[in-house]
Amino acid sequence: MRIGVLTSGGDCPGLNAVIRSVVHRAVVDHGDEVIGFRDGWKGLLECDYLKLDLDAVGGILARGGTILGSSRVQPSHLRDGVERAKGHLQELGLDAIIPIGGEGTLKAARLMSDSGLPVVGVPKTIDNDIAVTDVTFGFDTAVGGATDALDRLKTTAESHQRVLVVEVMGRHTGWIALHSGMAAGAHAIVVPERPFDIEELTRRGGERVEAGKRVALVGAAEGAKPAPGSMDFDEGGKDIYGHERFAGIARQLSLELEQRLGKEARPVILGHVQRGGTPTAYDRVLATRFGWHAVEAVHRGDFGMMTALRGTDIVMVSLAEAVETLKTVPAERYAEAECVL
Amino acid sequence: MRIGVLTSGGDCPGLNAVIRSVVHRAVVDHGDEVIGFRDGWKGLLECDYLKLDLDAVGGILARGGTILGSSRVQPSHLRDGVERAKGHLQELGLDAIIPIGGEGTLKAARLMSDSGLPVVGVPKTIDNDIAVTDVTFGFDTAVGGATDALDRLKTTAESHQRVLVVEVMGRHTGWIALHSGMAAGAHAIVVPERPFDIEELTRRGGERVEAGKRVALVGAAEGAKPAPGSMDFDEGGKDIYGHERFAGIARQLSLELEQRLGKEARPVILGHVQRGGTPTAYDRVLATRFGWHAVEAVHRGDFGMMTALRGTDIVMVSLAEAVETLKTVPAERYAEAECVL
Amino acid sequence: MRIGVLTSGGDCPGLNAVIRSVVHRAVVDHGDEVIGFRDGWKGLLECDYLKLDLDAVGGILARGGTILGSSRVQPSHLRDGVERAKGHLQELGLDAIIPIGGEGTLKAARLMSDSGLPVVGVPKTIDNDIAVTDVTFGFDTAVGGATDALDRLKTTAESHQRVLVVEVMGRHTGWIALHSGMAAGAHAIVVPERPFDIEELTRRGGERVEAGKRVALVGAAEGAKPAPGSMDFDEGGKDIYGHERFAGIARQLSLELEQRLGKEARPVILGHVQRGGTPTAYDRVLATRFGWHAVEAVHRGDFGMMTALRGTDIVMVSLAEAVETLKTVPAERYAEAECVL
């Protein structure tokens, strides 16, 4: 068989582990040929690819990023995107394509599959917001990095009697904030799923001050917002160059808390650091298993499907189901976290 | 309510996170009192305990070890152990006891429960060998530490054209070897569940040598053994002081491979390092959730039960069921790993 | 003897190691009594202190922050600050005081010493800008953290063909940028000591783009500035609440490079993360040695002096000399770095 692989969308630790695993399983065990398209769908649309053999994937298991490169290009960006992709698949004699990517990529994968292409998806998002899988690789690494940063900030805040508001990734869901906040013992966590009440945050912070505690650490998902009307809030947006404007939740919330509590408060924005670096062992194992099972699905002809983790098993779920809903933080999980803050 | 907590058996990263979580949930949310017995069942048997309030658990979330201490004492070690424990529970006016421990502790917990004591267990083992839960806290930290060591050893072995056999924990099951070996890209993994064929290992190593590869890294669970008759093997045992004798799988296997391959081979034994240190974010979150749900079970009167992870949910399973079988590495999981070695 | 200790100014990994070492050397070896003032000079001015014995410093060696707390209060902030400090020293029967702090603290220490107080200083700054010592503790930890972040960012930038401008600490000197940039293989480093030429940076970035390189990583000290006239630059400053306004070097430089290169460029600001966390082994050893030698200086009556590292030796230098000049990055060191970028 001939199989094509591509990585699309935002960077995510574990991508290389999937690529390596696909190549090992397909080439060594099945005698397949594998090629990798450069820079995501762009490579497929422009027929830009390289051969992937064992040597090509040597030493990449623990490396962050993706040796294939990535971009945010989608087939639907071109009027004839799907047709073009089809043409190239045929031209290259590919029996299947394995796109590794997040929500946008999986939607594109579904589109391609619906139009008859042999597609097996592998979900990827550090945000952990894909509903049909217990977890996606990259999430554990991102949470680990954010927790490490929160651990460090806690000690420095303690020495200075400070409020710190730390912004972690999560535009639409608060999973990274929830897990890193629980893991590091943040004193408050704000997530997009649950607009926060600034009065309550202030009260909680005030109690810490009164109790003589020297630090208050707030973990804030990028997309967290105040309950409507509870405080002035600039939702931000892009400037004329397409850059995010500089407001953001951490800056606005720290300013507000400083004024309300009369305590020095500082914002910290972790940013891209969360996406990079060596994947954790957890993510490397999960990514490796996803790659392995994607190849198996190809050989079984399980197209239009995607790998997913359920408990300790890797299962296949339909791409259609996969992109239906976003997995948000449920009330129970938030309650668990809130208690130990 | 009054609740007693204890930690028993081998050390495991995340114990403090469970203790802290039990105290937060019980004291803050339910207005309970919590006491901690010192050094496991020993503290219960000798009525040696301390009060656990929020201050007592301040700053322990990310700390390895257990602030309560641990020991390998079990109630069954005393003829009147269970009676004595009962007496102390009554004396102290305890409504429930939460033992946190591994197989031995959970068996003791079941025994106590069967004799009428209000027990809710929390499973703990870095070996990940408890069948009724997807995973136990401590395992992720142990795998992370072992993977980090394997990563380091790989680079040094590469510079020197060497075979390294690295012994990781796992007397009865090979989970740590399997996951760390997959994560670090070991070239062979040997586990207790599947006696290895020394001829096959030699052949595999020989292929690497012929292919000009500079390193062969073998991940070996402590309890791994050769297939009967395939090579001389000293199963070890205790010397007269109760110490393990010095043989062990890594030393014997590296010696054997050195002679068979004619390449320098070295053993590395990771040992206790795997049990210590700051728990990973994954383990802190899981441990925190276990503690939270154990308190809920106490308040619901769900005795004779134990917390467990199933998918993303914390559920309660009966202690009787919990200690029935050991969770061993199944053939499919080994096959996944073998392919990408 | 009775000795007082205090930590003043910005947080710095290793402060606790100094405190612990002072207590061990003074209490155990010399039979001294040691007290610690809370929150820096503030504690001395307000006579707010605690007794420091071996138990008080148990387990703090590897902990970031300072158990004594810190503040930016200086004796000179009060009209009668020095007199008040003198009074409290006498009242408490102190034979010496050991202030641990940065430039401001050392200047205050000198002032106190000049007015007759028995002072032995310990220099502290993550910026490494004190001229009379080869290095100060905290710097190695800060560089390590910044390097780790740069390592991570490099992989993620590579996947996306991006320019990243990473802002590290260093308002007046570029030591952290220089060392972390060299260690991580940044492609350009900008420091306050050497206003950068935006044309040259652009040319250098353009060469990478043309050579098909996927990433350009710029390490920028907070205080780095363009050569006058070479580009528009907002020097920032405080807003009406005393907060830094949001401009900063990373944001402005990334915007400028994006426009000039026609490549996506992003700013990352590492911020307080660099100050926190467990000190590196290097910093713990240096801090421990500083504490030990400060006590020896007290016992020798070497007042008005400060500990310093010269080669592998700890020596004493006069506080007067210590605060004379800032240690800036010399041209040779910058040249070394530039070559390997």
Added chain:
Amino acid sequence: MRIGVLTSGGDCPGLNAVIRSVVHRAVVDHGDEVIGFRDGWKGLLECDYLKLDLDAVGGILARGGTILGSSRVQPSHLRDGVERAKGHLQELGLDAIIPIGGEGTLKAARLMSDSGLPVVGVPKTIDNDIAVTDVTFGFDTAVGGATDALDRLKTTAESHQRVLVVEVMGRHTGWIALHSGMAAGAHAIVVPERPFDIEELTRRGGERVEAGKRVALVGAAEGAKPAPGSMDFDEGGKDIYGHERFAGIARQLSLELEQRLGKEARPVILGHVQRGGTPTAYDRVLATRFGWHAVEAVHRGDFGMMTALRGTDIVMVSLAEAVETLKTVPAERYAEAECVL
């Protein structure tokens, strides 16, 4: 100019950083050609080499090991070794050779230099035992790894009331034991420079037990030995396969302490893990500077010399001087450490 580089002897984090720096400085700034010999002197003796350009050293800065490979072969192992090396240098038109290695390598370098070859050495040893330089790269990484292991072991020992004897590298000098022991707060440190008194160690341990301390952590250099006559001691040695026999300081000392103290004691041998892995930022900077200055020395014709760190400067010292004495732990340094144990 044409320059040859080689790495010889035991593995050491930072070797790749030196190689990369030599190539950058020589190729980019001086327009030189650089070749690398494979597996140390072996490559020179067998004329086995590869061309080193910027691409060849891309991405290696943070990687452990050496891309050139290493071996323990020395020119003096062959009767005509030096002549052969000379011949190959001439054949290849090399103007200089830069051997990077430890004591043995530097002695060989001196021999070659004395016989007229243009040699500039770069010292390398994780043991830090070369007298003419303040420190060598690799040492900081080894100390960091050992400290991290000691930190982890401390928490697990605390939970179990145990004595742990941790064996770190250092056959002839105790630098790694000294620094990691100080950094981690070991309770005793034994080094080759100062035969230990088992009675004193027992007394010190006994005091901890009496004081109710739960853990005693001993940092032991491989080469540490008891004072003659103070306890039975097997100095070990090689078995018939050239392997170290299994005794060692950690096993013997833990057994002895267990019997004398009546407390469980366990040995941990860190082994090769200390040599591998990503070099610390400190080591990357030092290694990079060494490489840079070695190229400068070549261009100045400073042959028979070696790079060294003195304070914050890189200086050149003669190879003759470099190999004269071993840098051992002086009494003052041991005294500093002893106090804070």
